[in-house]
Amino acid sequence: MKELFRKIQPYSGKIFAIGLVLFFSFLAYNLYNAPVDGFDEKFIYLLKKYGYIILFAWGMLEGEAGLVMAGLLSHTGDMNLYLAIFVAGLGGFAGDQVYFYIGRFNKAYVHRNFKSQRRKFALAHILLKKHGWPIIFVQRYMYGMRTVIPISIGLTRYSAKMFAFINLISAWCWAAITIVPVWYFGNEILVVLEWAKEHWYLAIPIAAIFGGGIIYYINKATKKVEKRSLNED
Template sequence: MKVVLKNNSGKILFVVVALFVIFLGYSLYQAPVEGIENRFIYLLKTYGYIILFAWSILEGEAGLVMAGLLSHTGDMNMYMAIFIAGLGGFAGDQIYFYTGRFNKSYVHKKFKGQRRKFALAHILLQKYGWPIIFVQRYMYGMRTIIPISIGLTRYSAKTFAFINLISAWCWAAITIVPVWYFGEEILIVLKWLKEHWYYALPFALLIGGSIVYYFHIMTKKKEK
């Protein structure tokens, strides 16, 4: 049984994610309200913690922003949101770590074109040690690579899990608390963006594209 899990961990994760998406889609369809926007709001208020946990596994800051806003409106408890988001972030990196630890041949085959990033991850781990586990969540292009690459080494699984858990809760708090505190201002901005989307969309695409391009260039520089 253990061998089956090791060899099929990627497929198992895909099935779990697919079932979760189907569940959300069905819940959205069955929501007892009218309008797609109201359905999404209903879904978030009803299954907010479940969605937050799953979203955090994928390291999505957008899910944390959602949690911060729902905490501001009273539809979520901020402390519970931080706790659950941290657990989700922790679970996601543990999955990546054990993918590297138990599926080395799969990793080498699947990430064949990412050898430079893996080499960079090993260099960072050797140079900085455990702090790299703490900050890797904020490193665009490396957030998946670093936990997997650490799993490929003989690094202690217990040490990684402990640092990963603390890091995940800090990551959740750093994002959720400011959004909760400035929730009213953020909601005002979101309302304006909704009413003037034709102005906001090109600006958002420009800013988003610039950020992605910047981090892409920075990642390329680090790989050299």
């Protein structure tokens, strides 16, 4: 088994990509053939039927939108809160493990295909050297660095077991921090979503401005950290 695992690891990135393509093809097929009318109803039906599977895959991609949906389904009783956190955390853990092993066993591929990300890789190395394991714990909240940091750590001699342990705890914390507030404020969020559905012409620009503001703020904060770390080094 260990020998098989060792042989598979260098192809982890390709296996990950193929798996995602097959999974989303499966979802698209079931969405199209859902025994209800309307896209909204079909999507809700799919979430209720394959909720935990979708949540795991969404967790691998570290998409907070999937965790928000899990929080709402937990609020309505269509998901178990604790199981949702557990599954979402496992998905986040699995995704970063794949990125880590891409760096560990596909160094030539990384250097060849991530040339435009060299500055971010340099920053990731500096942050790991300066802060140690906490950077693994918080990397999920660093916009633009979520993929780079696990890969860059894989490129180093950092312990795979230590990375996996910290990564798992971090993933479960990330899932809980996102899902629990949505579950708790479920009624209020559902009211807002219903309003947005009825007033979509107002909701779209508001969401765009609000989302753009958050992305701008996070991006600006990340660049400040990058500039400070590079200067201090």
